[in-house]
Amino acid sequence: MRALVTGATGYVGGRLAPRLAARGHDVRCLTRSAARLRDVPWAGDVEIVEGDVADPASLENALRDADVVYYLVHSLGRKGFEKLDRDGATNIAEVAARTGVKRIVYLGGPDPADPNASAHLRSRHEVAEILLKGAVPAVVLRAPVIIGSGSASFEMLRYLTERLPAMVCPRWVRNRIQPIAIRDVLHYLIGMGEIDDDVDRAFDIGGPDVLTYEQMMRRYARVAGLRKRLIVPTRFLSPTLSSLWVGLVTPVPNAIARPLVGSLVHEAVAREHDIARFVPDPDRGLTGFDEAVRLALTRIRDADVETRWTGSSWPGTPAAEPLPTDPNWSGGTVYTDQRESRVDASPEELWRVITAIGGETGWYSFPLAWAVRGWLDRAVGGVGLRRGRRDPHRLYLGEAVDFWRVEEIVPGEMLRLRAEMRLPGRAWLEMRAMQGDAAVASLGDKPAAASTAVYCQRAVFLPRGLAGHAYWAAVWPFHSVIFGGMSRNIAKAAAATRPAPAARSTRGGGRVLG
Numbered sequence: 001m002r003a004l005v006t007g008a009t010g011y012v013g014g015r016l017a018p019r020l021a022a023r024g025h026d027v028r029c030l031t032r033s034a035a036r037l038r039d040v041p042w043a044g045d046v047e048i049v050e051g052d053v054a055d056p057a058s059l060e061n062a063l064r065d066a067d068v069v070y071y072l073v074h075s076l077g078r079k080g081f082e083k084l085d086r087d088g089a090t091n092i093a094e095v096a097a098r099t100g101v102k103r104i105v106y107l108g109g110p111d112p113a114d115p116n117a118s119a120h121l122r123s124r125h126e127v128a129e130i131l132l133k134g135a136v137p138a139v140v141l142r143a144p145v146i147i148g149s150g151s152a153s154f155e156m157l158r159y160l161t162e163r164l165p166a167m168v169c170p171r172w173v174r175n176r177i178q179p180i181a182i183r184d185v186l187h188y189l190i191g192m193g194e195i196d197d198d199v200d201r202a203f204d205i206g207g208p209d210v211l212t213y214e215q216m217m218r219r220y221a222r223v224a225g226l227r228k229r230l231i232v233p234t235r236f237l238s239p240t241l242s243s244l245w246v247g248l249v250t251p252v253p254n255a256i257a258r259p260l261v262g263s264l265v266h267e268a269v270a271r272e273h274d275i276a277r278f279v280p281d282p283d284r285g286l287t288g289f290d291e292a293v294r295l296a297l298t299r300i301r302d303a304d305v306e307t308r309w310t311g312s313s314w315p316g317t318p319a320a321e322p323l324p325t326d327p328n329w330s331g332g333t334v335y336t337d338q339r340e341s342r343v344d345a346s347p348e349e350l351w352r353v354i355t356a357i358g359g360e361t362g363w364y365s366f367p368l369a370w371a372v373r374g375w376l377d378r379a380v381g382g383v384g385l386r387r388g389r390r391d392p393h394r395l396y397l398g399e400a401v402d403f404w405r406v407e408e409i410v411p412g413e414m415l416r417l418r419a420e421m422r423l424p425g426r427a428w429l430e431m432r433a434m435q436g437d438a439a440v441a442s443l444g445d446k447p448a449a450a451s452t453a454v455y456c457q458r459a460v461f462l463p464r465g466l467a468g469h470a471y472w473a474a475v476w477p478f479h480s481v482i483f484g485g486m487s488r489n490i491a492k493a494a495a496a497t498r499p500a501p502a503a504r505s506t507r508g509g510g511r512v513l514g
Helices: 013-022 056-063 081-099 119-133 152-163 182-194 213-223 239-249 254-264 289-301 347-354 367-379 437-443 465-496
Strands: 002-006 026-031 047-050 068-071 103-108 138-142 166-170 201-204 230-234 335-343 404-410 414-419 425-435 453-463 502-504 511-513
Touching: 002 013, 013 026, 013 182, 026 056, 047 056, 056 081, 068 081, 068 182, 081 103, 081 119, 103 119, 103 182, 119 138, 119 201, 119 254, 138 182, 152 213, 152 239, 152 254, 182 289, 213 230, 213 289, 239 254, 335 465, 347 425, 347 453, 347 465, 367 465, 425 465, 453 465
Parallel strands: 002 026, 002 068, 026 047, 068 103, 103 138, 138 201, 166 230
Antiparallel strands: 335 453, 404 414, 414 425, 425 453, 502 511
16 A cells, blocks of 8 residues: 555654555655654655645645555644644645545544543544544544653653652542553554555554553552552642643653643543454454563663654754854854864764763763753753653664754764754754864864864854843853863763773783773
8 A cells, every 4th residue: 555654753653654664565754854754764665755734735745646644643742732733634634535545544542531631632532533524534543551662651651650669649640541552553553554444433442451550650660670669649739730740750841741641630441442343453462561561661771762752843843944054044143152172082983972972971061050951941841851862872863862853963974953942042063073184174283193083063052032142141151161061071082982002011922901
């Protein structure tokens, strides 16, 4: 079949697309920026087209000749997300009808039986209704909590359980949930795209275990080898306070924690399993909660997390926003902090240090200052400094690194990060590893030895209004400590990776290793 996958840079779409291609299907991925999929291992196996579900004109070419459209777009965490999702679903339904699409498959959430359900659940239900009422047959999969390495729901569960051996929890931790493993979600998504039956309805999907959130935390602790957790439910924690508590303890920011917590306030248990009539359960059976946790933790331990919730752009940031080269682009003002350092290491050794930045490695200077900046960002609704990175050894275009996102990467040469923290303007951080001879012009120095590299670092800020100019003036005194320290420490870290030469002893022909 010809399948169009929307949301291919997201958590589920980034796993679904390569699996469809591996099964021999013609896969087309819709993204607002084709560059975001440039570095994924499966980029050569799919067709990548640019478009936006908010722009009907851009969908015509993307949906043309498609048999199945996988609608995996959610505006979770964005201001006015209900209208954004409503408009996107309407556009997909209308363009799909005009272009001859045979089926739309949508991954939604539990059906909110409670009229006071969270805005997040109401929006998912509204999208499902729009697609089901459209002219093209639609299949809606209603999934509760998805358990898998890198999912926002799993990260929330993981950090709450690991960081809090004793906790006072809201009453919703005793609501029943039927979690499902990401591998089973993908099984049903693929199967519903491949069936020949003319199906036009919604299905509940869930794993084999029905648990409370409290039980999920206790069982996670057991699988992870942690001590038994003390959990005390209380009626005094409202969903709003709960989301603030989740945002404080976990990497999931408040803008995402709030709708996730709002969903957990209501029970999410499958009321039917009719999907098995069309797509049989996996031969191995549905994955139990304990096994799903074990698989996810193994992926995390092996640094083999395929996709992560941070893959989607943070709300309020454009899909593609390249670093400007003309000062007039920002009304004539571009603030920069540029530094260069000689490095007693090869460019390859320097590059390995550069691409290890962020996450557990940190930012090579004044950890407390970076931590405070992260706390302040979280306090005003930003992502903060705890998103970390998906792979500790390799960076990919478009992925998040703490409160930055990789905007451009030239292997062995240049890494450019775009800021996603809350700022009165736009900011970038660019790092380059250059051969000594190649950097002579920029340094105004004599040629260096062939093995010597030059580290070039540039921070760029485009202010927005008077607040932007005031912000740069306020942080300027700290740049020598933060950016200066970063430049010096990256150079030192690269030099430290170079093995010391072996020294020969003057007696007995032996060696003393330095």
